[in-house]
Amino acid sequence: MISKIKQLKYIIIGFIFIFLLSFCSPNGEQEKNHLILKTIYKTLHFLHPNPISINNDFSQKVYNKYFEKLDNQKRFFMQKDIEDLSLYKNKIDDFWIHGDTTFFNIIIKRFYQRIKEVESICFQILKKPFDFNKEEMYFIGVNDIYYPKNHQEWIEKWRKYLKYLTLLEIITSINQKKLKISKQKIWKNAFLHEEKISRKKVEEYILEYLRKLKRKKEFDWFSMYVNTITSQYDPHTRYLSPKEKEIFDLNISGQTEGIGVELQDDKGYPTVVKLIVGAPAWKSKKIEVGDKIIRVAKDINSEFQNIVGLLLENSIRLIRGKKGSKVKLTLQKKNGSIEEIILTRDVIEKKEIFAKSAMILDKNENKYGLIYLPEFYFNPENKNGRNAAKDMKKIIQKLKKENIKGLIIDIRNNGGGSLDTVIEIAGFFLGKVPIVQIGQSHKKKKILINNHEEILWTGPLVVLVNELSASASEILAAAIADYKRGIIVGSSQTYGKGTVQTIYPLNRFFFSNKEFGALKFTINKFYRVNGSSTQLKGVNSDIVIPSDISNISLKLMEKNQPNSMKWDNVDPISFHYWNQNKINNLENVKLKSINRLNKNKNLTNINKTIQLLEKNFSKKKQFSLNWKKFYFENKKIKKRNENFQKLKNYLNIYGLRAFPPSYKIILNEKESEMKEQQEWKKNLIKDFLVSECVNILRDFNETP
Incomplete structure (x- = not known):
């Protein structure tokens, strides 16, 4: 969530940078890195709402985390490296405060050294055929990973890894060629024949991987180091290198x-x-x-x-x-x-992030509008550029001309975007009312009000969310829910990101032609008009329908992130429900939907079955490197995967036709985008949640 910072805070930062500039100037890469560290530390020290203790505990966390980021499989560093550099384990806190790059310089120099040595090791290992008759195991997973104790153990670790990759390559080749091989002829016709070719492919992959590591500039690793530090404050505070800032602007503006x-x-x-x-x-x-x-x-x-x-x-x-x-x-x-x-x-x-719409016609030719909004996009470099609010306004006006009976706003998987944009969009349905509170729980709040009197849509409204609807999405869903303006449908709760970030371009503070990047950091929290923060708890749906998001995605939610800020609340502000006379109507519509879903026995069992299957479907953590065992284990895993996917597809609520054949879906897009839009339409027909949202809108019109 991007917000403008108060003028007072700019003044404070200005004094900080003037102080810095009086002592150093950016001559050379080391001075540049020093300035970046010092500047970011001072900024977070003065302005971050969740101050943390910069002490030995902080230092040790950064030390361990940076090793993990550089070498998460523990294949490059040896135990000796950890011991040699351990004297810095309790010094990173001091380095951070003073902008000292000593630890970074030393660890990166050692890392580059190890990359070169690994390249030589891999080249030597892959010269010779592997012994696939040997009985030995290869382990996968963090719990089984250790730093090699000596050079021989280091070589052995790479040998097993390369042997495992070669076995995978052989199996892939056999599967792609669809070779029908008897058990007796597998070794001669497949493994021996494919071994040399597969080993050569693995050599190409590994050397290309190492080439990319070597080509990475030191500053790229420095950016990773800075973000290892900033992540200790909260998950959303991070340094953006010049390259990363370009990508950020592209993603948020489209x-x-x-x-x-x-x-x-x-x-x-x-x-x-x-x-x-x-x-x-x-x-x-x-x-x-x-x-x-x-x-x-x-x-x-x-x-x-x-x-x-x-x-x-x-x-x-x-x-x-x-x-x-x-x-x-x-x-x-x-x-x-x-x-x-x-x-x-x-x-x-980048058209895939822009809002798009469709009309759904029921058997009686009643029309319902659907707007899919992947992001609250805006152009940070051009206030008059394309943004989500402008596009939404045009779509709503167009749908109104079609005399739709209700509107669905689909913000599933929408990770957020512009604060100003979401406030304007919320105003399309609520008018000139407070939308959200900004501030910190122990300080004065700022109430953000939509300033436009005109309400674009006054009819029935449903907002569709899931566990990955975050930040600006949660502001919109919370405002619609708190004012009882419509019904929230989807997962039991949204993502749970209730913090506000701002962006400081660092270049503005240095008299230099060099690019310094920017700091995106948390500056405040936002609170609903009812006083509750969406941090961690998110927004609860009025009608809960199990989502089809995998367990991996659920682990990405805010409450599962390290160093997430805590939930709190503030005093509610004075506000009135959207239409007091229609509150009973709203509750009746909710009840009808809940009863309809409860009668759907398939739906109630689907998610439980999938969750049970995924829970028992744990990934294998170790593999035999004996060709025969590896081959037949792989066949079993492949068969199990296929059976699991078939069962999941059968049970999957999105794998069934959700809309009756009598319903029609009409797209409102240009012909040049027809292929992508037809794929969207194909998925919509099978989307049970959208289907139920249409049922809810129909209930709105039928309930007195």
Whole structure:
């Protein structure tokens, strides 16, 4: 959730940076890193609402976490490295306060050293065939991972890992070729024949993986180090490097400026995997899927730069540029020929995050509107640019002209976005009323009110949520629920992110041409008009329908994140229900839906069955590296996976046709987007939750 910070806080930060600048200037990478650390520490020390103790306990957590982030499988570092660097275990707190990069410098130097050594080890191991008749085990999982005690143990750990990958590659090759092999001929016809080819593929994978690690710049690892520290404050406070800030802006605005190609790293070559319809590359007819970009000149007057071997993200940054500017590319075509082309960059839209709509017609030709909003997007660089509120307004006005009988707002999996945007959208249904409170529990609150008098939709309203509806989504759902403006349908609770973040571009404080990135940090909490925070507890649905989100997604909820801020509440503000005369009507509609769902025996058993299956379907943690045992274990696992998926598909509430055949779904999208929209329509027909939302809207119109 992005918010403007008070002018007073800018002044405080300004004094901090003036103080810093009087003692140092950003000459060189070390000074730059020092300034970033010092600046972020001071900012969080003064402004973060959840101050933490910077002590030895803090230091040890950062120490252990950074080792884990760099080497979560414990394959690069040895026990000796942990012991050698342990003298810094209780010093990181002091380093943090003073902007000292000593620990980072030392650990990264050791990490690069180990990468080079690992490359040599892997090369030597993969020279020779593996002994697949040998009885030995390979363990997977954090509980079974240890740092190698010595060099020999280190080599042995990599040998088992590479052998495991080679076995997987052999099995994959057998499955892809669909070889029908008798038990007696498996070894001779499959394993012996495929071993050399598979071992060569594993060598290519590993060397490419290590190449990318080596190509990563020190500053990329530094960004990870800073965020290991900032995550101790809360899960949403983080440093954005210049590259990460670009990606953040793209994700939250849905727009970037470039040529409109999606690239994939193919052994160091940026390779075109998709052309965006309507974008410059697509219009030119000069680029095809499969072409490799080998050189880039950022503009007409620049020299070409060879980008083969660069990290893909760095190549993409060279290709992007301002709308109207030109970029020169050297392509290696699929047929092997080399061509040079010039393209004029344009605005490229990430259409998948934009709001889209549909109309659902029941058997009596009654129309119901559906708006799917994946994010509360806005353009942080252009207030007049495209945003979710503008798009929603147009869609609602269009649906009203169709005389719809009710409206569904689907914000499932919507992770949030702009605070200003969600307040405006809430106003479309509530008018000029308080939407949310901002502040800290022990300090004065700021009440945010929608300033637009006009209410766009006064008819029946349903908001559809799930466990991954977060932040701005929870503000909208909470306001609709508290004012009793509509009915919330979905999971028992939403994600539970009740904190507000702001973004500080660090460049504004330094007189330097270098890029410093930005700090996104938690500055406040938001509270519902009834005084409750959505932090951890989220928003409870009026009508609970089991979701189809896997247990992995549920673990990502705020209450399961380390260092999450606590739930609290404040005094409620004075507010009136949307329409006192219709409160009974609302309750009757809820009761009808609950009774309807209770009668659906299939639905009540579906989620319990899936949860039971997933609970018992634990992943295997160890594998035999003997070819025969590995092969037959893999066959059993493959068969079990297939049976599990079949059963899940059968039980899955989204795998059944939810709408009766007499119902129609009409899309309101452009023909150029037809393929994606038809896929959405196909999924809507099977979406039980949307189907029940239509039933609820029909009940609204039928209940006196």
